[in-house]
Amino acid sequence: MKTQVGIIGAGPAGLMLSHLLHLEGIESVILECRTREEIESTIRAGVLEQGTVDLMNEAGVGDRMMREGHLHHGIELQYSGIRQRVNMHELTGGKSIMVYPQHEVIKDLVAARLEARGEIIFGVSDVGLHDVETNSPRITFLKDGAEMELACDFIAGCDGYHGPSRQMIPASVRNEKKQIYPFGWLGVLAKTPIANPELIYANHDRGFALISQRTPEIQRHYLQVDPTEDIANWSDDRIWSELKARVETDGWELPDGPIIxxxxxxxxxxxxxxxxxxxxxxxxxxxxxxxxxxxxxxxxAMADVQVLKRGITAFYQSGDMNWLNHYSEVALRRIWKAQRFSYWMTTMLHTNFNHTSFERSVQLSELDYVTSSRAALTSLSENYIGLPFEWEKERSLQI
Structure with missing residues (x-):
């Protein structure tokens, strides 16, 4: 088999990259170890930035998202029994987020690829990458017990943290940076009405809680727990009792129901x-x-593949490798800003039971400042809604 771009992984990154390349007239083949049913039924969270919503629409795969997704103009922050709405729509000049689960994004992208006769090979195993340092890389794999090989010009490793692609970058070249948090999230899907029009992020002495939504009938909520906790210790009654203790305020109650x-x-x-x-x-x-x-x-993931698509397109249009050579540099600028924001949100909203009373008071003071300063609210909003894609700053990189 031969194609222009071999893509490993049929998650949001691999599927969107394949679709964007197709719109540019560039061929690709996606290899996926799971079945179509598995990738479309694995339930994951889905808060889409304004840029991701725009990309879905511009790529022609956003119709169902616009019909069935929940457009949110803000979020609510809660601490010390106080809840304040963050009007992100106003603070960012009219931008919003869309609550639309990741597996629904995957369904839309799979349907688009198959409708366009794109090739997705499900159920592969023993994927191996070869000759990646040359101009003729190869991917070998097993399909239904048969050994197969895919020759290509480029390989896009969109195969997740545990996939083989990252390991092909030599250890002498690869620099992996990580941070482990002393927090876990207990997530539930529950058959209840929508609890609140917008997401509630709650900081509480007992731990963090997040009230979210999926559909008018099924909601997604989260509780901060010790990451080593056994889920068997959390009965439905205990979960609802803990959620209510962390998020309910005077005059507002959390609806409960069957946890599925x-x-x-x-x-x-x-x-x-x-x-x-x-x-x-x-x-x-x-x-x-x-x-x-x-x-x-x-x-x-969506930002990564837009940068990668631009580089691959430039190569096939003019033989220019400049954008591909700068792929890491451009993508990492956005990634580290997102890491900074995610780290800040996590440490500001979660209760660290190892903190002193001084550190706990500083954390609550941070929340008080954020919710009382327009400048701080604007910073939170523009990061949450999504920063501009980094190729808009190409002059600063002299590309």
């Missing part, structure tokens, strides 16, 4: 530098992980 899914995930930050080696380019979770507090994971 619950799990605990740990939180970490991670960045791999560089994000390229030879003809291999990594994107999305293969290159970086952010704690979910800042809602940046999917959005960073």
């Amino acid at each position: 899914q619950k799990n605990i995930v740990s939180m970490r930050s991670f960045v791999c530098e560089p994000m390229q080696y030879g003809r291999l380019f990594i994107a999305g979770d293969a290159a970086h992980i952010v704690p979910p507090t800042g809602a940046k994971g999917l959005n960073l």
Whole structure:
């Protein structure tokens, strides 16, 4: 088999890259270890930045998102029993976010690729990358027990943190930076009415809580817990009792109902530098992980592939490798800003039980400042809504 761009991974990064390249007349093949049913049913959070919403619409895959997604003009911050709305729409000159789950984004992109006769090979195994430092890289894999090979001009590693792509960047070249947080998130899907028109981020002495939504009938909520906690210790009654204790205020009650899914995930930050080696380019979770507090994971993946698409397009249009050579430099500028914001949101909103009473008071003072300063609210808003894509600053890189 031969194609122009071999893409490993059918997550948001791989699927969007393939679709964007298709719109430029560039061929690609996606290899995915899971089935279509698995990738479309794995439920993940989905807060889409304004730039991601715009990209979905511009790429022709945003119709269902605009019909079924929840457009939010702000969020609410709660601490010390006080709740304040952050009017991001006003503070950012009319920008908003869209609450639309990641698996729904994946469904839309898979449908678009298949409708355009794009090739996605599901259920592969034993994926290997070869000759990435040459102009003729190859990907080998097994499909239904048969050994197969995909020859290509470039490889895009969009295969997540545990995929093989990042490991092909030599250890002597690869610099991995990480931060492990002493927090875990217990996430639940519950059959209840929408609790609040916008997301509630609550800092409480008992720990952080997030009130979100999925559909008019099913909601997504989160509780800060110890990352080593056993989910078996959390009955439905205990979960609702803890959520209510952390978020309810005078005159406002959290509706409860049957919990249909619950799990605990740990939180970490991670960045791999560089994000390229030879003809291999990594994107999305293969290159970086952010704690979910800042809602940046999917959005960073979409930003990565827009930079990568521009570089690949320039190569096929004129043979220019300049943008591809600067892929890491351009992408990492946005990534580190998102890491900074996600780290700030996480440490500001979560209760660190190892902190002294002095540190706890400083944390609450930070929230008081943020919610009382228009400058601080504007900074929070423009970071949450999403910073401009870095190619708009190409002069500063002299590209």
